[in-house]
Amino acid sequence: MINIKEDEKLSPLNHSCAHLMAHAIKNLYPKALFWVGPFIKEGFYYDIDLGDDFIKEEDLEAIEREMKKLAKKNKRIYKEILSRDEALEMFKNDPYKVDLISELEGKISVYKQDDFIDLCRGPHVESTKELRHFKLLKVSGAYFKGDSKNKMLQRVYGICFENEEDLKEHLNFLEEVKKRDHKKIGQELELFMISEYGSGFPFWLPKGMVIRKTLEDFWYKEHIKEGYEFIQTPIMLSKDLWEVSGHYTNYKENMYFSNIDDKEFAIKPMNCPGGMLVYKNTLHSYRDFPLRVGELGLVHRHEASGALNGLFRVRTFTQDDAHLFMTEDQIESEIVNLINFIDRMYSVFGLKYSIELSTRPEEKYIGDISIWNRSEKALASACEKAGKEFKINEGDGAFYGPKLDFKVLDAIGREWQCGTIQLDMNLPERFDLHYIDKDGSKKRPIMLHRVIYGSIERFIGILIEHYSGAFPLWISPMQISIIPVNNEHHLKYSLEIEEKLKAKGLRVEVDSRDEKMGYKIREKQTGKVPYTLIIGDKELDENMISYRKYGEEKTAQVSLEGFISVILSEIDMKK
RNA sequence: GCCCUUUUAGUUCAGUGGUAGAAUAGUUGAAUGGUAAUCAACAGACACAAGUUCGAUUCUUGUACUGGGCACCA
Numbered sequence: 001m002i003n004i005k006e007d008e009k010l011s012p013l014n015h016s017c018a019h020l021m022a023h024a025i026k027n028l029y030p031k032a033l034f035w036v037g038p039f040i041k042e043g044f045y046y047d048i049d050l051g052d053d054f055i056k057e058e059d060l061e062a063i064e065r066e067m068k069k070l071a072k073k074n075k076r077i078y079k080e081i082l083s084r085d086e087a088l089e090m091f092k093n094d095p096y097k098v099d100l101i102s103e104l105e106g107k108i109s110v111y112k113q114d115d116f117i118d119l120c121r122g123p124h125v126e127s128t129k130e131l132r133h134f135k136l137l138k139v140s141g142a143y144f145k146g147d148s149k150n151k152m153l154q155r156v157y158g159i160c161f162e163n164e165e166d167l168k169e170h171l172n173f174l175e176e177v178k179k180r181d182h183k184k185i186g187q188e189l190e191l192f193m194i195s196e197y198g199s200g201f202p203f204w205l206p207k208g209m210v211i212r213k214t215l216e217d218f219w220y221k222e223h224i225k226e227g228y229e230f231i232q233t234p235i236m237l238s239k240d241l242w243e244v245s246g247h248y249t250n251y252k253e254n255m256y257f258s259n260i261d262d263k264e265f266a267i268k269p270m271n272c273p274g275g276m277l278v279y280k281n282t283l284h285s286y287r288d289f290p291l292r293v294g295e296l297g298l299v300h301r302h303e304a305s306g307a308l309n310g311l312f313r314v315r316t317f318t319q320d321d322a323h324l325f326m327t328e329d330q331i332e333s334e335i336v337n338l339i340n341f342i343d344r345m346y347s348v349f350g351l352k353y354s355i356e357l358s359t360r361p362e363e364k365y366i367g368d369i370s371i372w373n374r375s376e377k378a379l380a381s382a383c384e385k386a387g388k389e390f391k392i393n394e395g396d397g398a399f400y401g402p403k404l405d406f407k408v409l410d411a412i413g414r415e416w417q418c419g420t421i422q423l424d425m426n427l428p429e430r431f432d433l434h435y436i437d438k439d440g441s442k443k444r445p446i447m448l449h450r451v452i453y454g455s456i457e458r459f460i461g462i463l464i465e466h467y468s469g470a471f472p473l474w475i476s477p478m479q480i481s482i483i484p485v486n487n488e489h490h491l492k493y494s495l496e497i498e499e500k501l502k503a504k505g506l507r508v509e510v511d512s513r514d515e516k517m518g519y520k521i522r523e524k525q526t527g528k529v530p531y532t533l534i535i536g537d538k539e540l541d542e543n544m545i546s547y548r549k550y551g552e553e554k555t556a557q558v559s560l561e562g563f564i565s566v567i568l569s570e571i572d573m574k575k
Numbered sequence: 576g577c578c579c580u581u582u583u584a585g586u587u588c589a590g591u592g593g594u595a596g597a598a599u600a601g602u603u604g605a606a607u608g609g610u611a612a613u614c615a616a617c618a619g620a621c622a623c624a625a626g627u628u629c630g631a632u633u634c635u636u637g638u639a640c641u642g643g644g645c646a647c648c649a
Contacts, residue, residue: 054578054579055579056579056580057579057580057643137643138579138643138644139578139579139580139643139644140578140579140643140644140645141577141578141579141644141645141646142578142644142645142646143577143578143645143646146645146646147646148576148577148645148646148647149646152577152578152645152646153578153645154578154579155578155644155645157643157644183642187586188586196622196639196640196641199639199640199641246649247649249649250649251649254647254648254649269649270649301648303647303648304576304577304646304647304648305576306576306577306578306644306645306646306647307576307646307647307648309642313648398649399649400649483610485607485608485609485610486607486608486609487607487608488607489607514606514607514608515608515612515613516606516607516608516609516612516613517608517609517610518608518609518610518611518612518613519608519611519612519613520610520611521609521610521611522610522611522612523611523612524611525611526611532610534609534610536608536609537609538609546609546610548610553610553611554610555609555610
C-alpha cells in the first residue's frame with residue numbers, strides 16, 4: 001500500500017497534479033473558486049466552490065482530458081514570493097484566497113503555470129509535462145475548513161504517479177479492495193445481512209454465526225488462561241446510572257432511551273458503568289488484585305446515518321471488553337501481560353500491528369498530573385519491556401487517561417484500529433471505588449479498560465477482507481463438503497464418512513443434490529469451502545477418500561484416518 | 576447530520592410515457608455423472624407517497640434505503 005505523504009518524489013508530483021486539476025477545472029468551470037489542494041496519503045484533492053454548479057462523477061473524464069491537454073503544453077511551474085499586500089491585491093476577487101492569506105504569516109509564495117496561479121507553499125515539480133500518469137478517482141462534499149457548521153464545498157480526489165505501471169498497479173489495488181469488500185463477500189457467502197428496517201443493525205446468518213461463535217469461544221478460552229473472570233451486565237439500566245457515570249451529560253445524543261413505568265431507561269453505549277456496579281457489589285482487598293473482569297458486552301450507539309458502513313460502523317455491536325483493577329505499582333506488569341496477550345491473539349490471525357501511545361490532552365483532562373505522568377511512563381516502559389516499538393501521539397489521550405492503541409495491518413497492508421488499553425481516572429472517582437490496602441486503609445484502585453477485537457462485528461468485517469472470504473479451517477463455517485459421484489452407489493459411504501467426521505466435531509455436509517459433480521465442485525470453490533471430498537467407485541473399492549483443498553486443483557488420496565489427523569492438526573494449529 | 580450517488584425477481588444486471596427482459600438461484604420433470612456451470616418447463620420484480628398526464632416503473636417533488644466522501648467516533 002502506498003503512502004504518498006511519506007514519499008519525497010510522489011508528494012510534490014501529487015501536489016502539482018492538484019494544481020493541474022484546479023487549472024483544468026478553472027478552464028471548464030470559469031466560476032469556480034478554490035480553497036486548498038493538498039497531497040494526502042493516497043493522492044491529492046482540491047476543495048472547490050462551484051456556486052450552484054456541480055462536478056459529477058461522469059464529468060471527471062472531461063476534466064482529465066483537459067488536464068492532459070494542459071500538461072502537454074509543457075509549461076514551467078515557477079514560484080513567486082509576494083508581500084502580503086501584493087498577495088491580497090492579486091487575489092482580491094477571491095474570498096477564499098483572501099481568507100487563506102489572512103491566516104498566513106510573513107511572505108506569501110504563489111506558484112504559476114501558464115495563466116493559472118495559486119497560493120502555495122510548494123514544493124512542486126518543474127514542469128507540467130511531468131504530470132502524465134494520473135487518474136481522478138472520486139468527487140464528494142467536504143465542509144469548508146473541516147467544520148460542519150460551515151458551507152460544504154466540493155472535493156475532487158485524484159492520484160498521480162511517475163509512470164504508467166505504478167498507476168496501473170494502484171488501480172489494481174483499488175480493484176482488489178473492492179473485491180474484498182466485506183459487505184459484498186458477506187452477502188455472497190451468506191454471513192450477515194442488514195435489513196432496510198434497521199440500517200446499522202446487522203443480522204447474523206447461520207454461517208456468519210459459526211464464525212462469530214468460534215471467535216467468542218476462542219476469546220473465552222484464551223481469557224481463562226490469562227486469569228480472567230466473566231460477567232454479563234444488562235443492556236438497559238436506569239438513566240440515573242448514566243448520570244453518575246457522566247454519559248448522560250456528555251454522550252446523550254448518541255444514546256438510545258426508553259420509558260418504562262414513567263421512568264427513563266438508557267440502553268448502554270458502553271459496558272463500564274455496569275462493570276463498576278459489579279465491582280462495588282463486594283468489598284475488595286489488595287489481595288484480589290490484579291482483578292480481571294471480562295464481558296462480551298452488547299452496546300448500542302446512535303451513530304450518524306452517514307457514518308454507517310457495513311460491519312465497520314454499526315449501531316449495535318459487541319465489545320470484547322474487560323475492566324482490570326490494580327494498585328499503582330501493578331500497572332506496568334499488567335500492561336506487559338496485556339501487550340503479550342494481544343500479540344498472541346493477533347498473530348493467530350496472521351495480523352501484524354503497530355502500537356500508538358496517546359498522552360494527556362493539553363487542556364481538557366481530569367485527574368492528578370502526577371498520576372498522568374506516572375501512568376504514561378508505565379505504558380511506555382511496558383511497551384519497551386514487551387519489546388514493542390510504539391509511536392507517541394502527544395495530547396491525543398482521552399480526557400480521563402492515557403491509552404495504547406493497537407492498529408492491525410491486514411493482508412493487503414491496510415490499517416485498522418482494533419485493540420486499545422485505556423487507563424481511566426474518571427469512573428473509579430465517580431463511582432467511588434475503593435479497596436482495602438495492607439495497612440487497612442481505603443484506597444482508590446487503578447482501573448484499565450481494554451478490548452482486543454474491539455468490536456466482534458467489526459473484527460469479523462476486517463477478517464473477511466483480510467482473508468478475502470477464504471477463512472482458515474478452524475473458522476470456516478463449512479469445513480468439509482462431501483460429494484458422492486453418484487447418489488445411488490456412493491451416498492451411503494459418503495454418509496458414513498460424514499458421521500465419522502461429525503463425531504470429531506467437524507463441520508461437514510454431504511451434497512446429495514441431483515447435480516453433476518463438476519457443478520458441485522464449482523460451488524464449493526466459489527463458496528470457499530476449505531476441503532471437498534470426492535467419493536466414487538475408486539474410493540469405495542479402495543476404502544479411501546479423495547480430497548481437494550480450496551484454491552488447489554490437484555486431488556490427494558488418503559485413508560479417512562489419515563485425512564482426519566491432517567484436518568485435526570490443521571485446526572489445532574489454527575492455520 | 577451534510578454533499579453527491581443509488582434503488583427493477585432471492586441475487587447480478589437490461590429496458591420503456593401505453594405496467595417489463597435476461598442470467599443465476601428456486602420448484603418440477605428428464606438425465607446417474609470422475610474434478611469450476613446437463614437439458615427442459617414453471618414460477619418470480621419496477622422502494623414508498625404525492626404531483627403532472629387520458630395513462631407514470633419511466634417525468635417532478637418528498638420520504639426511506641444503497642454507495643463514495645465530509646463531519647462525528649465523550
